[in-house]
Amino acid sequence: MLTFLMRRVAWSVVVLLFASLLTFFIGYKVPANPARMIAGPNATAETVRSISHQLGLDQPFYVQYGRFLGHAAQGDLGRSYKTEQQVLPTILQRFPYTLALALGGLAFEVLIGASVGLLAAGTKLRAVDGLASTFVLLTLAVPSFWLGIILLYVFGFKYPILPLGGAEAGPISLLLPALTLGLSGAGYYARMGRASLLEVMGEDYIRTARAKGVSPGRVMLKHAFKNALRPLITMTALDLGVLLGGALIIEQVFGWPGIGTLAWQAVQNIDLPMIMGTVLFSALCIVVANILVDVVYSWVDPRITV
């Protein structure tokens, strides 16, 4: 277990290094000169050169990248070109918003998705199954940002019971963005939950439980659901990793001040240190989630040894 974990962690470091190298390389190759963008349109060539020198942008690629890595290893991701704020503290300051949105979105996703999926496979009614698969098809097809806009229109404007975006109104402002994320991801959970429960229902231990005279409801609740939900754990953990890196689009729709919005602004301003920071942070979340999945899996299912 320990050696496995160490191997996974080591590999994750390689993945992160590669991600940083790739992003840094794209940033290095940017046609737009960051020094000129900082200096402003009216700056002289001399000013631009001096800013360029100050930031080390006149150095060769490997020197720049090496210096970035050296600082990053000490937890210093540099300062934003745009706001001159420290990158890492800025990301951490936005993190609670992204965390709240991720957890809220996941809660809706799992609750809606799993109940639709389990209902479809559990009731064995054609009508219910048909409704469930229609739901899956619709959630997979409806673009999340469009759904978000429509929900904003209906519940923020037409029947103004919820805030029109932003996070100023407190926890209630989380409801619509989280619901949008949840609905647009619920289809996968429903599909997976349905397939998983159908598979579990064919297992020997279900037949054994039935043969022992356990009531159908109890078989479903105690034996089938518990095992059918297992694959969903993997999905939830992986999704959490992705969502913690910031929901770029949904945060845009709702003006949510999370890491997605931060990353998006950084991209628009070609604010390289902030882009590096947000990309690495997102990649870190995904990588950690992947490791967690393996650990949680071995814990939930003792037959699997990692």
Next chain:
Amino acid sequence: MNADAPSLSRSQLKPRNASSAAWGRFRRQPGAVVGLLITALLIVICVFAPWLAPHDPAVQYPNGLSELGAPLPPTHMFWFGTDALGRDLYSRLIFGTRTSLLIAVLSNLIATSIALVLGTLAGYFGGLADTLIMRLTDVLISFPVLLLAAFLAAVLRPGIGVIIAVIGGVGWFYLARVIRAELLSVRRREYVEAARALGASDARIIFRHALPQILGQVLVYSTLNFSTTVLFVAALSYVGIGVQPPTPDWGNMIADGSQYLTVSPWLVIFPGIFLGLSVLSFNLLGDGLRDALDVKSGKKAI
């Protein structure tokens, strides 16, 4: 007919080839047929856009705005209403369909080609190529793809060519893994061994024996990946790094319209319906192909 003769239907008597059997299975799924019909309709819209659009999508009609300068709701003249500049929404949607689907088709083609080449290298040859390529997909899967695409599109001047290259360049790894896994099993089959024993070259084995075997999988995953691509293109355009105005596409039309949501919600609703319906039909088509071609895995291409 003789009463003693065993009652065999025509189809049972005639030896049927695999593709007509697959078509038979495809035809029996109502969802798949609906998906195919809508897809065909979308292709017609793309090809015949100039003839189907009643107005010029770029012209700002003076009578396309109300007296107060607001967009018009659907009228006899402008079927889906007009946008904030007095342009005909219906005509823009027709041309927007063309842009959106063209980008999605081309970038999906790029993604599928990269996946085919790398998946074949990894799965058929194995060894170092396999290790390198699979490790590369590991890295890219851990990457915030949308952010990467946004970054690339922003630093390279936003434009249709860049969008196609970027989306194609980040969309191949899932399919590459599928192709690799399939080839890993195909290359150990007897007919491949036999071909090799007869002295066939690697190229001949790959193109004549191995790849034709996995064509079904590639087609299915490519179709399912296509609907993801369509959504991805729209999302990029929605946040402003995809297709640039005045060229219409579903994503930037939704973004434009959302600024006037409270006065003219149809500007958001119509493009969203086009987008959603297209994705739905490609998904139905992909699912139908999967069942018809009997591709085992039910996993959705991401």
